[in-house]
Amino acid sequence: METLVHSTLPPYQDISGLIPEYQAIITLxxxxxxxxxxSAxxxxxxxxxxxxxxxxxxxxxxxxxxPQLDAGQPDFNLLERVLSGLRRL
Known part of the structure; x- marks a missing residue:
């Protein structure tokens, strides 16, 4: 759930041949x-x-x-980003 994802494709690459879900994820x-x-x-x-x-x-x-957790402690930067993303929804 907290795994971070980023596109490996350059912005100019044509992705129109991919399924719509892949296109949306690459764009996001x-x-x-x-x-x-x-998911949200x-x-x-x-x-x-x-x-x-x-x-x-x-x-x-x-x-x-x-993300690597220190001794089972959550990464507060990650939690802040997720919270910020949820607020934008």
Whole structure:
């Protein structure tokens, strides 16, 4: 859920041949987003967003960054970003 995602494709690359969900995720992830943000912005269940992002990572369309937690403590910067994203909705 807190995994960060960003597009590996350049903005000028034609993505019109991809399925609409992939196109939307690539467009959203031109800025780094969490899987939870992707789920909320696309209005799809979290599980669906996780599968789509996982499939896209396997195909090389996006890159994943897993935040490291210090001794089980949450990353406050990540929590602030998620909260900010939720407020924008």
């Amino acid at each position: 992830c031109r800025q780094v987003r969490s899987v939870a943000e992707i 912005l696309l209005r799809v269940p979290l599980g669906v967003a996780r599968v789509l992002v996982s499939d896209m990572a396997a195909e090389g369309f996006v890159q994943l960054h897993h």
